Amino acid sequence: MNIKKIVTLTFVVIILLILATFFLNAVLLTKLEENNQSRKEISKLVLMQENMNILVKDATTTTNKKELYDTKKEFHKYEKMFEELKNKLIIKDKDDFLDFFIKDIHKNSKILNHLALLSKSEKEIEKNFDNIYNLQLEQIELKNLFSENYPKENILRTNLEQDILKTKNIRLIKSFSDIKYYSKEVLFQYKEKEYLDTWIEKIESLSNSYENRKIKDYLEIVKVIGDYVIRLNILELNEKSLQRTIYEIVNRNKELNLKIEEEIETITSEFIANTFTFMIILLLITILIIIFLSIKVNKNVALSFNEVENKVQEGLSTIKNLNKEIEETQREVVFTMGAIGETRSKETGNHVKRVAEYSKLLALYVGLPEKEAEMLKQASPMHDIGKVAIPDAILNKPGRFDEKERKIMDTHAKLGFEMLKHSNRPLLKCASTVALEHHEKWDGTGYPRKLKGEDIHIYGRITALADVFDALGSDRCYKKAWDDERIFNLFREERGKHFDPKLIDIFFEHLDEFLKIRETFKDNL
Structure with a gap:
């Protein structure tokens, strides 16, 4: 050939x-x-x-x-x-x-x-x-029937007691006193058939000694109430x-x-x-x-x-164009993956674009070369890619997380790193660092590794500030957007705690540029 x-x-x-x-x-x-x-x-x-x-x-x-x-x-x-x-x-x-x-x-x-x-x-x-x-x-029907008959027992007991007291018969009064030890309240609480049988036996004994229609009425209502209670016990x-x-x-x-x-x-x-x-x-x-x-x-x-x-020049030009096309494809995939990760958690439409622009601006002012700053801009949209592995029930919960849900949510940083760490491409290596360290804090209270100060990679420190600034200023399923003054006060308070003090100083020194980016890429309502 x-x-x-x-x-x-x-x-x-x-x-x-x-x-x-x-x-x-x-x-x-x-x-x-x-x-x-x-x-x-x-x-x-x-x-x-x-x-x-x-x-x-x-x-x-x-x-x-x-x-x-x-x-x-x-x-x-x-x-x-x-x-x-x-x-x-x-x-x-x-x-x-x-x-x-x-x-x-x-x-x-x-x-x-x-x-x-x-x-x-x-x-x-x-x-x-x-x-x-x-x-x-x-059960509800039986309890309602019990409640309907509840006052009848009280009335019949009171009337019967008055009649017996009028007789001034010590034996009858003593027999009725034995009955008074029993009550529908105790029966309802313990629901014991032996208790009901003894109560009925006492009433029947009194009935044998004292001819009175009220005793028969009282006995009948006690049997009715007792039947309700025993049936309730079986149902329970x-x-x-x-x-x-x-x-x-x-x-x-x-x-x-x-x-x-x-x-x-x-x-x-x-x-x-x-x-x-x-x-x-x-x-x-x-x-x-x-x-x-x-x-x-x-x-x-x-x-x-x-x-x-x-x-040779033609070949190099072809290679350059192909490499450029490959890099563009890689950047497109990285950005799209980042956007999908944000979409799953219902983040605002241009969130990843704004975070990317903020990150590049901070990188340039902190002294990183133009090429490295541009690479961080391309990688930063992948900071929350690990969220694709977080359950929707937790990710889009409108209220606060409980302790178990918070632990699951916090795993997204490590999950994002695990997805990207195998690549040797500079862009994906940068993205893996951003995914792993964008929730670390300057004072060492962040996660997943509790890194402190400059032990946190500059990419993680930059993306952390950019992400928080945009998140606080945007509506989420669990909160409304903060106003600027509240955000600025928080940044001043968190200087040297959550955020790199130098980056906070750069942020306020060039605040107008950050606000311009936010306005340029604001979400369409």
Whole structure:
């Protein structure tokens, strides 16, 4: 094969590799978005079942029929939503073109198995809720009947006591005194049939000694009230047994939900790491083919010095353009990944753009070279990439995190570093440092490694300030945007605590430039 054909073939291969790189990039971004949506829908399933579990518990503590009916209505609403979302996710979602390259996250065999178990548990909860509902409804009715007859016993007891006292018969008065030791309150509290039988026996004994219609009426009301209480006791015992069964299911569901979240995090992390590795390999193959082409041309073509020089310049220009294109593709992927990470936590649209501009400005004024400052600008959007592995239920929680949720949330810095650390590319190495250290604090109270002072990389210190400045000035699902004066006061207070004192001084010295960036890239309302 002559050199012309080799050159032509090589360029065709290079073009195909570049097209493959762009195609892979498109597949990656599309599947990330699809899997992000799947994560949200799976998290909704988990959250709906947790709400159903709570409603089951609420049903056992409801004290009136309306509240119980409202609880049942709310439960069936979640039940219907759960079935609709499950069918959409598992049954109606057919394979599309991209699924031949990368499977949807919810079609993973382990996830499918966990979802099947989740669905089975949901059916068990439905069945047990109906049983709890019927038991609780019957208890409420019995308690209402008890309450209706409660004052009758008091009235009959008082009238009977007055009649007996009028007789001035010491034996009758003593017999009635024995009855006074028994009360419906004690019976209701302990619900013991032996107690009721003894009480009735005392009343019947008095009835044998004293002919009075009021004694028969009193005996009848005590039997009625006692029947209510004993039936209540049976219902409560049945309910406790049923509650134990339900709580076992609820606890099992909690463990299952955690397994689902952990499995999703593992699959997502592996997917991102493998895709990045494959892209880097593809880029390296492209560069090697270009080098091969240069060597082949140099060995087989006899050209004059000027012709060689021209050819070399053309080759270098081609390599430069290809490298530039590769770097642009890499920067686009980094920025897009950062944007996806922010989108998952519902951050404002231009948050990553503003953080990037702030970071470059701080880098230049702190004395970093133009090229390094530009690299930090390109890498800073990846500071929160680890959030793609944080569950939606935690990531988008509108209120404060509890201790367990905060620990999970804090892992996003380490997760982001783990995703990026394997690359030797300067841009991705810079991004991995930013992801790991942007939550470290100057005084050593940050995370994940509690670094202090200049032990924190300058990239982490810069991104920390840029990220906090923009986050405080933007609306979030858990807070409203702060006004500028409040932000500036916090920065002054945190100088030498959270933030590098030198960077704080630079920030205030060039405050107008930071405000101009914020205005230029403000979010569209």
